[in-house]
Amino acid sequence: INMRSRPIQIAGSALAGGFHVSALFDDDADEAAVLVPFAAEGIAAGERVVIVGDANQREATGRRFEQGGADVGRLVASKQLKMIDWSDAYVRAARFDGDLVLDVFRAELAETIALGFARTRMVATWTGFSMLHREWKRWSSTRDWRRNSSKRCGLPRSASTEPTGS
Numbered sequence: 001i002n003m004r005s006r007p008i009q010i011a012g013s014a015l016a017g018g019f020h021v022s023a024l025f026d027d028d029a030d031e032a033a034v035l036v037p038f039a040a041e042g043i044a045a046g047e048r049v050v051i052v053g054d055a056n057q058r059e060a061t062g063r064r065f066e067q068g069g070a071d072v073g074r075l076v077a078s079k080q081l082k083m084i085d086w087s088d089a090y091v092r093a094a095r096f097d098g099d100l101v102l103d104v105f106r107a108e109l110a111e112t113i114a115l116g117f118a119r120t121r122m123v124a125t126w127t128g129f130s131m132l133h134r135e136w137k138r139w140s141s142t143r144d145w146r147r148n149s150s151k152r153c154g155l156p157r158s159a160s161t162e163p164t165g166s
Contacts, residue, residue: 008121010038028057035123036064039081042121043070048080048112052104052124055085079115082108086126098140 007014010021011034025031039049043065051061061083062072075081089104090096105122112120 008038009041010034028060031125032061032064035125036061036068039121039123040065040068040070042119043075043080045119046080046117047119047121048082048115048117050082050084050108050112050120050122052084052086052089052122054125055087058083058085079111080117084108086124089124090126 009015011023015021023034025034035051039051042049053061065072065075065081070081072081076083084104090101092100108122109120
């Protein structure tokens with residue numbers, strides 16, 4: 001299956017190819033209304049879903065998937081679904097660390113390849129955005145984001161799993 005030819009749905013829009021989507025939400029319910037269907041579509045298609053978010057919301061996220069008929073325990077055990085606390089992916093020494101973010105994402109993409117999944121949908125929320133925004137801006141201003149995503153992630157283009165999500 002050519003994964004690039006199969007569009008992905010998010011917030012009622014069909015997206016195609018490898019991409020990065022950013023969104024702002026009014027509240028947890030608004031966020032869930034967009035991100036849970038996006039992740040559930042990936043699970044149903046046999047894709048891997050990695051969610052970086054607030055550890056306090058992990059149970060609520062699991063319940064939302066279960067309400068949709070997913071066996072969260074099985075998905076986590078098979079590594080098709082992985083939930084990572086945002087502080088483990090964004091923060092080192094009490095500061096935002098963009099290199100840590102890239103290291104975590106690279107590791108998750110490499111694991112996706114090793115596990116044999118064709119695509120990864122990464123959903124990354126940032127509850128502490130206002131606290132860490134200045135550090136993110138400082139770090140991201142030093143990067144050349146025009147390079148293609150597979151090079152940024154340190155993967156050969158032929159092994160790219162098309163990182164997607166927000």
